[in-house]
Amino acid sequence: MLTEKTLYLVRHAETVFNRAARMQGNEAHSPLTANGTEQALALARYCRQHLGAQPNLVFWCSPTGRTRQTAAIIADALEIDYFSVRVDARLREIEVGDWTGETYADLVARHGQIIDSRRRFFVQRPPGGEWYDHMAARLGDWARDVEADAAATHLAISHGLASRVLRGILTGNEHHSDVDAVIAPDIPQGQFVELRGGTETLHTPGGPASDGRGL
Numbered sequence: 089m090l091t092e093k094t095l096y097l098v099r100h101a102e103t104v105f106n107r108a109a110r111m112q113g114n115e116a117h118s119p120l121t122a123n124g125t126e127q128a129l130a131l132a133r134y135c136r137q138h139l140g141a142q143p144n145l146v147f148w149c150s151p152t153g154r155t156r157q158t159a160a161i162i163a164d165a166l167e168i169d170y171f172s173v174r175v176d177a178r179l180r181e182i183e184v185g186d187w188t189g190e191t192y193a194d195l196v197a198r199h200g201q202i203i204d205s206r207r208r209f210f211v212q213r214p215p216g217g218e219w220y221d222h223m224a225a226r227l228g229d230w231a232r233d234v235e236a237d238a239a240a241t242h243l244a245i246s247h248g249l250a251s252r253v254l255r256g257i258l259t260g261n262e263h264h265s266d267v268d269a270v271i272a273p274d275i276p277q278g279q280f281v282e283l284r285g286g287t288e289t290l291h292t293p294g295g296p297a298s299d300g301r302g303l
Contacts (some may be wrong), residue, residue: 090235090258091285096135096243098253099279100150100158101127107279109192113184113217120157127278128293132165134293135243141167146237149245150179159245178230181247182223184232185216208274209249211267220269222252227254248274251281258283 095137102124105112112118120128139145147168149159156175163170187195195202202212213219229248234242246254255261255272263270275290282289 090231090283092240093234093237094241094285095234096139096145096194096241096280096284097251097254098131098158098243098245099248099277099285100152100154100245100274100276101125103154109193111184111187111190111214111268112152112181113188113214114150114152114180115188118152118154120154122280124277126152128161129281130278130293131158132162133292135162136165138291139150139166139243143168143241144239145243146211146234146239147173148176148179148245149173150181150247150250151175151177152180152247153180155245162243162245164295175189177225179244179246180248182210182214182220182249183216183218184214185218187214188215197298207264207271209252209267209271216289220267220271222258223250223253224269228257230254232256248277251275255283255288259286259288
């Protein structure tokens with residue numbers, strides 16, 4: 089998939105929920121922290137150096153506030169009209185349902201292990217939320233639309249787990265039998281990947297680091 093396209097897949101910058109180790113999902117309002125704004129600015133400067141001004145590409149983002157905020161900063165650096173960005177709900181993060189806004193500590197106290205700390209993904213389905221098969225279906229549908237699009241280059245702002253599932257689909261990454269999903273390794277906030285022909289290249293703009301908590 090995306091055999092003839094180049095996709096720059098960016099994870100949104102650090103948010104207040106990331107900092108507080110709370111579940112974000114898609115319904116919570118979770119703006120960027122000062123650190124996250126610096127990450128987004130570093131991403132924006134790097135994208136400008138790498139892609140130039142007014143690059144010939146299609147710009148996408150998830151509908152959440154944190155991805156739109158990151159997209160606005162990058163669009164400004166690239167001299168792209170923010171209102172031309174294609175907002176697509178298929179790029180949203182995993183739905184966490186009843187866990188939205190909860191701290192990880194409180195959830196673990198009530199439910200035990202909910203996230204594999206080494207692999208950094210859910211091992212329990214959030215009540216009222218979704219699971220990896222549904223994520224893979226909507227993200228795969230989005231990728232098919234990108235493949236069919238006339239433009240050769242695409243830039244998308246998405247989320248931590250959503251981008252990992254999408255990267256897994258596009259690169260044929262490791263299948264985790266315990267959750268029946270193909271999930272790529274985690275990348276820190278403030279970095280992004282370039283996907284082309286089934287392979288990916290990690291880009292590190294050099295902004296401030298964060299641990300990327302807060303699905």
